[in-house]
Amino acid sequence: MSELAEPSTQAFKTREQVDFVIIGSGAAGGILAKELAEAGHSVVILEQGPHLKAADFRHDEWGYKHNFDLTWSARRGNVQTFRKTSDEEAEPREAVLRYAHNVGGSSVHFSGNFWRLRPIDFMEASVKGTIAGTNFSDWPIRYEDLEPYYTKVDWEIGVSGLQGPWDPFRSRDYPCPPMPIKGSDVLLERAAKKLGLNPYPAPVAILSKPHNGRPGCINCGWCNGFGCEVDAKSSSMVAMIPFALATGNCELRTWATVSRINTDSSGRANEVVYFDADGVEQAQKTKAVVLSANGAETPRLLLMSESNLFPRGLANSSGVVGQNLMFNGYSSVAGLFEEPVKAWKSIPATRVVHDFYELDSELGFYGGGGIDGRHPSAGTPIEFALGASDSFGGPSWGADFKDSLASRFSHSAAFDGHTTSLPLPTNNVTLDPTHRDNFGRPAIRCTYMDHPDDLATMEWFMNKSVELMEAVGAKNISASYPSGGQTGNVHLLGTCRMGDDPDTSVINPNHRAHDVPNLFLCDGSSLVTSSRGQPTMTIMALAFRAADLINQAARRSEI
């Protein structure tokens, strides 16, 4: 359906030194590819998955959610292991650190929720004080540094929304008006107003009207976990990659699985080793490397690239590569309503309550977040039917169970909380000592236990959502949060954090590795704090900023 041009004619030789190899074509990598190629640099993108298009995507819950057709998983040879604390033996587990496996990365299958950070996010530790036992700290940049790039994301990627009462300063209005309100968000808005709160239209990376040659959303409802069938979702796959390829300076290599970044004797990155689509090992010569493989794969690759010069892993003299993993917390509160809500239509959420962006410090714990109105199972029937009796009671099989599904699917709505996570050294990505993936690479081992403040925040948001549900007359309220600690997530943040101090961070404020002058890291791993649960907007803004700074450095011959 898209009419975007896509001439992919460029083909570099692996022995030919290109200006940049970009590892990963997701939210950040797609933007960096477009910006660096448009500046005239030769660019090779190495993407471990295929290049899918709108025509490849379908309303296929079994395929995407249960068969993991879009995500990298143990079913496809990518085993991961999980443990809560380092004294446990990590066990192989499906769906721990979840990310897409295709051009555009998780920006293809994400929900599209697109909240900017606020000024407080960048300096919260100095305003509120540090927290013992955590690495909670200020960012080395401020909102003002990122604002021009947030606006660039709004217009180049495509964002719909309306400036809200407490939204931070923006230099330009949204390019597209908000998406139309859906029933679940009418209920949220009415409830919030009863409680004296300020609900307002949710900003989303989904087009409410045609923009940049792409069509507006047609409200099919299959966003969260699925690829958009009409190119209305603003992934880097549709908004950036075609323009990167159109420069003629950029080659996209799909099914290219990177195993190592090599350095020369002076410690500069000079070669990226990968398995091609046929499983044959290749090595691409390059002047510089941009690593945008996500908050799980980026630290793994650095740790795998250890050498005599870099015995703790590449760019890891600090030892913090892989640490400070942050998931964001969540709470889920579902209710049944008298009339058909039909929340399974349209985008995931059209209203958000941000009155609790920062919880009162007198509560005795750190935290904050937002609440939006959704369908309890992202509109998908299998997941709904599997969980309906747990959520709303009644039998879990048989005639009465079957009859209950008939009304519950359309009559339900959820008010979900999206919350902060603290950066902890003990929550991390390391290389599993025993398990390997199907390329022989050490499996990602995730160690994660939510901080007590994170759990308290999730519980607080759950209780607030219950209050909202009661205020709007929900008949049968089901409330939960992962009280025993999360065992996986799609938000993979903080594992190669940005900072001024090379002893406590991996990259400088310009995304350059402290230890390797021509290695740049930009993805969820760069974040210093967790955001309030919708990090992709910030990852994309950081990518535009990083690209700008890299292009400036290149003009000064300082790569």
Added chain:
Amino acid sequence: MRLLQNSASKSAMLLTLPTIISACQEAKKNQLTASAFQTLSSTEAMELDAVAERILPATDSPGAREAGVVYFFDNVLKDRIDALDILRIGLHDLQKNTGSEFNSPFFHPLSSLDQDQLLKSIEDTEFFATARYLTIAGMFALPEYGGNRNLVGDQLVGFDGRLGWTTPFGYYDADYMEKGE
């Protein structure tokens, strides 16, 4: 595919009751055709079909049997060896119970009352959890996976997988617009 799906969904909604009943009879007849199964033996298929039928029975609307859920089992189990093992071991245990309690070597010939009683007693087993999971999945997955025939699962929950919708989506947003909130 998209167009096919839409037209399938539209035509399914136009089916009359006699058509559904005859489609159901047709489906049931098909299910006894052993050669149609790739992963399951015909006995396993008959047993699992009977279990699935009790999990989502035909009521005033078609159930798992009419949806062809056992064909979904057969299809997806071919590369889910762990689940297949759980089901085979579980069926073996179930058949021990049918033998000791109802003097029948098989589950599927029992009355639905007896079947429910047996399933009730094994509700907490891995076998039952796996059978329930695949029954529900087969009821609602795209028909190309083998179940959800004639989109009976979609119709059960009032889901419609058409590509696009216009406002209002449901009661509350219609009411919101009408009141000019």
